[in-house]
Amino acid sequence: MEIVTIKDIAKVTGFSPSTVSRVIANNSRISEETKNKVRAAMDELGYHPNLTARNLVIQSTKTIGVIMPSSADKSLQNPFFTEVLRGIGSYFHQKQFSILLSSGQTEQEKFEEIERMVLGKYVDGIILLYSRLNDSVVDFLKEKNFPFVMVGKPSGDKDEIVHVDNDNVKAGKDITTYLIENGHRRISFIGGAADLVVTIDRQKGYEMALKEADIPILKEYTIHTEFLKSGGRQAVEQILGLELKPDAVVVSDDLISVGVISMLEEYGLKVPEDISLVSFNNIYFSEIIKPALTTVDIQIYELGVESAKAIIQMCTNQKLSKKRIIIPHHIAYRDSVCLKK
CATH class of the missing domain: 3.40.50.2300 (Response regulator)
Incomplete structure (x- = not known):
């Protein structure tokens, strides 16, 4: 099967290879009409951008590490985590980011995995799906000045750590x-x-x-x-x-x-x-x-979406309007409470 290149797209559309490259990078200076023509040709010819090569050039992995409070097999038994991941994933999909989910079984394994993610530059940032007292992971991320967002209220440094939470x-x-x-x-x-x-x-x-x-x-x-x-x-x-x-x-x-x-x-x-x-x-x-x-x-889904927005803003050097993002709550009144006489 012959590999489709940027030059092939340029030949079909009549645009220069540099214009096609800018469309792939979603350059804001390129008109929507041009973008639509190039993208239609990409779909028709079956072209897929080499994101790995592109990310090496811009020194970005377009991947975010997502860390759960316990091992994945245990945490994912709770629908809270699948729903918050759905929110994160939906926003990442829009922005063409990927998730690297932690899989450590013990606290030590999880810490070592996060070290590999950060020091090995496997991810651009981290989302912590929990907040706990005396967390060595938070200390490590702060020490390395590595972008991270917390779902939950930090136990300390509330004005410094970007977090998405309910009251x-x-x-x-x-x-x-x-x-x-x-x-x-x-x-x-x-x-x-x-x-x-x-x-x-x-x-x-x-x-x-x-x-x-x-x-x-x-x-x-x-x-x-x-x-x-x-x-x-x-x-x-x-x-x-x-x-x-x-x-x-x-x-x-x-x-x-x-x-x-x-x-x-x-x-x-x-x-x-x-x-x-x-x-x-x-x-x-x-x-x-x-x-x-x-x-x-x-609003678990919204917790996920807002944490995804915040970490991508941090990883792309966009200014955050606030570091504490509060998602409102409400009570769903149903059948598990009776009037006590």
Whole structure:
């Protein structure tokens, strides 16, 4: 099969090879009419630009590393990550960027992989899909002055680190207040890992709502687990082992909620008749499970899109209008909460 070259495109369109090259680079000085003619010829002849060679010239890989909080096989069990990746991928596709997804199984493997990405110049920038306390990855990226964007609020240097987030403190307070308004007083909190900033913020909002309602904060009512269905099942065992059992639960992730509901059913308890439940994220199955979840919609797709926009702006030396990008949330009211009489 004969390889189609820029000269072939130039011959068919009547433009010079340099004009064709500028169209491929999407040069703003080339008219849309010219671009359309050249691109039509490229499609007709089956021409594909050699992006590798071009990227070597401009010293860019057009690739962004995306790092998850745990190994890919575990993280991708949670639809949050597939949805945020969908948002990132959709914007990258528009801008002809690619994703290099982390695959390290342990913290050490993940750190070494990021070192290879950065020092080996495999990527132009990094998106961290998490924020945690005392993160060696963040320290490394800052030390190397390497472009990165965080999905979540940084644990430190909030004015320096570019991040895309929700107001998780307010979201935690809003959803807990909703339970209180429905007559609940014994409210438990099930969160993810205690060193994740998203868990810390949602728990803070939960505690603020309790304090404002003069409801005591009981240490035994707060449980931390993994963002997995199995984590929810384990949390229920702890809750049902308490002498004074809660009448409602704030769960910091929809996938954990599925485990909570299924485990409660095994113990003969129903949501919301026996215990009300609210959650976060509004992932795709939240509306179709029984009962449908009352949950905080954090607009996961938009978190992905905005993080992709920010990192590409940083990697192409565009000026960012702000370093803190807040995606608004709202509560999707459904069937998992009852009025407590």
